[in-house]
Amino acid sequence: MVHAIRRDRSFRRRVTVTAAVSGLLLSMPTAVSAEAPAPRGWVEKTMARMTLEEKVGQLFTTYAYGTSADTDKAADVTRNRSWLGVDNAEQAIDKYHLGGVIYFAWSDNLQNPKQVASLSNGLQQAALGQPAEVPLLVSTDQEHGIVQRLGPPATQFAGNMALGASGSERDARAAGKIAGQELRAVGINQNFAPVADVNVNPANPVIGVRSFSSDPRLAADLTEAQVRGYQSGGAGVVATAKHFPGHGDTDVDSHVGLPVITHTLEQWRKIDAPPFRRAVDTGIGAIMTGHIQFPELDPTGDPATLSKPIMTGLLRDEIGYDGVVVTDSLSMAGVRETYPDEDVPVKALQAGVDMLLMPPNLDTAYNAVLEAVAEGELTEKRIDRSVRRILTLKQQQGIVKRPFASPYGVDETVGSPAHLRAAQRITDRTTTLVKNDDRVLPLTDDARSVLVTGWGEATTSQLTALIGKRGVTAASHYTGTNPGAATVAAATAEARGHDSVVVVTSGAGANPGQSALVNALIETGKPVVTVAVGTPYDIARYPEAGTHLATYSYREGALESATRVLFGEVRPRGKLPVTIPRADDPDQPLFPLGHGLSYRH
Missing domain, CATH: 3.40.50.1700 (Glycoside hydrolase family 3 C-terminal domain)
Known part of the structure; x- marks a missing residue:
């Protein structure tokens, strides 16, 4: 009942536009622009009315099963109850005040473009129905090539190493722009791409063709081009360079183990760092961590995700990045070998991370952060620092102003003839x-x-x-x-x-x-x-x-x-x-x- 009352109050503060798209109703509450505060003002005013629980919720991105935000399908409900303790994504947003949601095919989120747009709008409606009224970061991994979540009819590209073979910054930017426009058309406003790792190890089992090149300069040039493509030119999707401090010289997959990189600090600066430096200089929206051990950068043996010398000392202080840092999935073995699951989110925040992606047990992770604040391991000021970065990103990338997918943009944008022709021309050069x-x-x-x-x-x-x-x-x-x-x-x-x-x-x-x-x-x-x-x-x-x-x-x-x-x-x-x-x-x-x-x- 409380949930329903919140939604009703929220809806009275909005103008609701409803449009039919091939039988699907995409409900799009739109904030009244005349009352929109200045960018900085919106962030501070929003934070001032947020509870600690709401702030902590902004730090988490996870997935929920189902093709719609309010799914009541028995199979989805069963899996969501097991995974999140609720029936569907709408209830998860209400319970945990989530800052972001990520889409996968295996979680039944990506059936077709119109369905994805409807799901995205339902999720944003649920988020804006909360007292804090903060829209979500809706993300996926659309790297192209071997990691590609949104399939046909969306335009498909050959991937990073193919772009590296073309050597064309113009092509890399065009590919990012096309992908960004199509993602935004279905309501996905953050892409966990590009991969900025420099693949110098031919035996690398997890990066390989996901990398642009083994040449740091070429990788940096194309990383910059992709960031510009995603974040500008009408795309307006948050780009996320990964996997800091660099996953290109590993022979272990961090999904199943903890890779060790033996580069010295100087080697890191020459080989691994240039694409990330360039991404930061270009104004990238977010950077994703890598679950890799880098003894020369941090002799404690902590994975980079949990390492203050790496996340704060190198990324924040040396490179000068003050934007959002998101972890790679906290369900991966590479970050779970050293500490219990309840300690990992706290240590990541202590290291300098802002957003916590897919912890293996969201309830445990969420409450662990709250308990850490109560016990003095984390201060609310430290939580505020990350929340401020997250809200600022949402505002700067236009997500606050334009949280919803347009019902008219799906058919004309996703897999358009012009996009398909451009993709083939680009691929022909690779x-x-x-x-x-x-x-x-x-x-x-x-x-x-x-x-x-x-x-x-x-x-x-x-x-x-x-x-x-x-x-x-x-x-x-x-x-x-x-x-x-x-x-x-x-x-x-x-x-x-x-x-x-x-x-x-x-x-x-x-x-x-x-x-x-x-x-x-x-x-x-x-x-x-x-x-x-x-x-x-x-x-x-x-x-x-x-x-x-x-x-x-x-x-x-x-x-x-x-x-x-x-x-x-x-x-x-x-x-x-x-x-x-x-x-x-x-x-x-x-x-x-x-x-x-x-x-x-």
């Missing part, structure tokens, strides 16, 4: 011809029959279809991630019945069956083209291959670009954004940074 020793490419009329084989059932099938559209007979033979001898033999036998073979690889370094497949196909004497659709390092595992493409992505746009290159419809223009080391001597380059071939016309 495909890299690494080797063409056999002069197999571009394919000639002699290639009347092509076998597509190798990694990725959907990928080999898609590539086969694209090749078939060129008037060529194309067949698909999926061999799996790590094919055994019998599978290799079967693919080799089928290859003998075709004029040319295209072999798709991804993760060949960890899956020797892929290089065995490539080598067996080469021995048939047929023209063989290898295509790495993940990291470009695969060629080091089968250096005998005479013709090799790197796409950095298995998304449809990247496969379309690869097909255009195969048939000479476009010239390969990408340059390696990383150095590819030799497999037998990692200190020696097989192909240097910046290498890339083209066709002569």
